[in-house]
Amino acid sequence: MYDVVALGELLIDFTPAGLSSNQCFLFEQNPGGAPANVLSVLSKFNKATGFIGKLGNDQFGHFLKGVLDDINVSTEGIVFDDEVRTTLAFVHLDENGDRKFSFYRNPGADMMLKEEEINLEMIKNSKVFHFGSLSMTHEPARSATLKALKYAKEKDLLVSYDPNYRPLLWKSIEEAKQQIKEGLRYADILKVSEEELELITGIDDMKKATEFLYKGYDIPFITVTLGDKGSYFRKADDEGYVSPYKVKAIDTTGAGDGFLGALLYQILESGKVIKELEISELENMLRFSNATGALITMKRGAIPAIPTLEEVYDFIKTQGNH
Numbered sequence: 607m608y609d610v611v612a613l614g615e616l617l618i619d620f621t622p623a624g625l626s627s628n629q630c631f632l633f634e635q636n637p638g639g640a641p642a643n644v645l646s647v648l649s650k651f652n653k654a655t656g657f658i659g660k661l662g663n664d665q666f667g668h669f670l671k672g673v674l675d676d677i678n679v680s681t682e683g684i685v686f687d688d689e690v691r692t693t694l695a696f697v698h699l700d701e702n703g704d705r706k707f708s709f710y711r712n713p714g715a716d717m718m719l720k721e722e723e724i725n726l727e728m729i730k731n732s733k734v735f736h737f738g739s740l741s742m743t744h745e746p747a748r749s750a751t752l753k754a755l756k757y758a759k760e761k762d763l764l765v766s767y768d769p770n771y772r773p774l775l776w777k778s779i780e781e782a783k784q785q786i787k788e789g790l791r792y793a794d795i796l797k798v799s800e801e802e803l804e805l806i807t808g809i810d811d812m813k814k815a816t817e818f819l820y821k822g823y824d825i826p827f828i829t830v831t832l833g834d835k836g837s838y839f840r841k842a843d844d845e846g847y848v849s850p851y852k853v854k855a856i857d858t859t860g861a862g863d864g865f866l867g868a869l870l871y872q873i874l875e876s877g878k879v880i881k882e883l884e885i886s887e888l889e890n891m892l893r894f895s896n897a898t899g900a901l902i903t904m905k906r907g908a909i910p911a912i913p914t915l916e917e918v919y920d921f922i923k924t925q926g927n928h
């Protein structure tokens with residue numbers, strides 16, 4: 607049995623690592639991919655997790671599988687492909703220190719997962735199914751994602767969705783919006799940033815935009831991550847805001863994934879369906895999620911920065927409730 611199974615991209619993020627002795631740029635090979643980050647958090651919090659996706663049958667692909675094996679995320683849903691290479695992304699820092707990405711994904715293995723390659727048994731044996739929109743940028747992974755979603759709904763899983771909009775990976779913004787909205791039709795839990803919320807709804811007001819999504823797409827729980835401003839949620843006509851923890855952030859990579867992994871952990875632990883959760887319970891859950899996200903920003907990288915459950919509880923205890 608699994609608690610959470612996720613489908614999506616697993617790739618290498620080459621992050622800047624200074625200069626060599628002969629002044630050449632150095633890059634550090636880091637695992638990347640939002641769905642796998644979410645699973646890694648849940649796995650570190652002792653939940654049973656499994657990943658479904660495609661990797662190239664190359665050094666990078668086998669390195670990534672090893673990373674998930676090491677953190678106890680089941681890799682039985684990974685398909686290795688001889689014909690395509692593992693997706694790579696290089697991160698560059700511009701003159702202001704902002705991150706710029708170059709993706710090597712033309713195609714990349716993650717886009718090439720086929721419907722018939724999905725391990726449906728894993729989905730059938732899980733409580734939650736999680737996905738993003740990167741697996742919907744191109745065929746055949748788009749159809750594979752939709753097949754997995756339909757199956758998850760048929761089997762009554764709770765479906766969690768983090769669109770994670772990456773403009774460079776879409777042919778056009780119109781196509782991105784259309785596909786991201788298609789995903790909304792399946793979501794029970796939606797996690798978006800403020801920018802994504804405005805992109806999807808065209809509404810520049812968080813309350814109105816989340817109300818529009820809950821009414822238009824019948825999404826039971828929507829949460830908006832606000833970086834160092836904390837987080838917001840809407841459950842039907844109820845809403846709430848949870849203030850952030852003050853930390854010295856050095857790298858925000860994976861904070862959103864950590865936030866969502868922590869939220870799914872809390873929902874699973876509660877043993878309740880979303881409808882049954884009181885507003886005060888949801889506020890406590892978001893507080894725990896804010897703490898997990900904040901702790902992740904205090905260390906470099908996504909997976910290496912994930913705290914243990916004890917570290918999150920200690921942090922909340924020392925910082926106090928907000």
Ligand code: ATP
Binds near residue numbers: 831852865
């Ligand atoms: P991504 O798009 O990279 O997946 P995101 O935009 O969804 O991430 P963030 O809003 O950056 O995610 O972070 C998620 C949560 O982590 C926030 O809602 C907040 O609770 C916490 N967090 C992030 N950055 C900070 C920060 N600088 N200080 C305190 N808390 C932070």
